[in-house]
Amino acid sequence: MKLSAIAIDNEKLEQGAWVGDIPELEGVRFKVRGLGNTDYRRLQNKLIQLIPRKNRRNGLSVEDQTRVESRCLLDTILLDWDGIEADDSTAKELKFLPYSRETAAGLLADPNMARLREGVLYAAAIVAESDEDDEKEVEGNFEPASPGT
Template identity: 30%
Template sequence: MDIAGINDKVDLTEGQWVKDIPALPGVELLVRSANFKPYTRARDRALREAAPDTMTDDGLDVFWKITGGMMAEHLLLGWKGVKSGGKDAEFTADQAKALLTADDPHGIGEKFRKGTDYASSIVASRIAAKTETLAGN
């Protein structure tokens, strides 16, 4: 194992485009890695604070709403292929938060949460693979 790169920094602030998202056919998302520290810290803090609420039958919903809000704030940077009334929906931070925290009867919020989670995990995997290749391990 080559340890020469132990002090190398990996930039997780830049987003990457991910397409072919199972929950969101025809949509591409510009996302940061699921390992983006500001995201993981904010998500974990919010989940600790909400812990009593997650011990209910609706606990999974609470978990995903909290996580969705943190994804909107830290991970989702843009989109392509999202429509509203047949027209392209412009990406805004407010629209992203509305979608990622939605509890709607059509499951749109759930699809966006799962799609963003999937896409950010893909970015994390890409970065990990690149890091492994650069380290020669």
């Protein structure tokens, strides 16, 4: 395997980019920074240290993990979204939910919105992947043009 196939786009990791084609969230896109960006790591370490030592000695509880992850997603990963339709929409007039930090905080903390959280995590996990591999994969799916066409 070539090193270039392993490399990530550090600018997308740190600054963010739009990611679509998210499993189970058709038509939704997230503008995200990558998991493990510098701010994410700093905040995650800080929040874990705030948990009493006795509660982290044998690993964090699911509740503490979720709380830390939600805060990190909100503060250092999710920048914007597109394609999330508000529940009060009608078939005639689509009303899309605009991104706001307050709305995102409520949705990311809501256990019923686990699919949304998973979508943001998925986008953050792949945002920094190299586009070169995608272009080569697409090119390989086409048959060569026949002469004279």
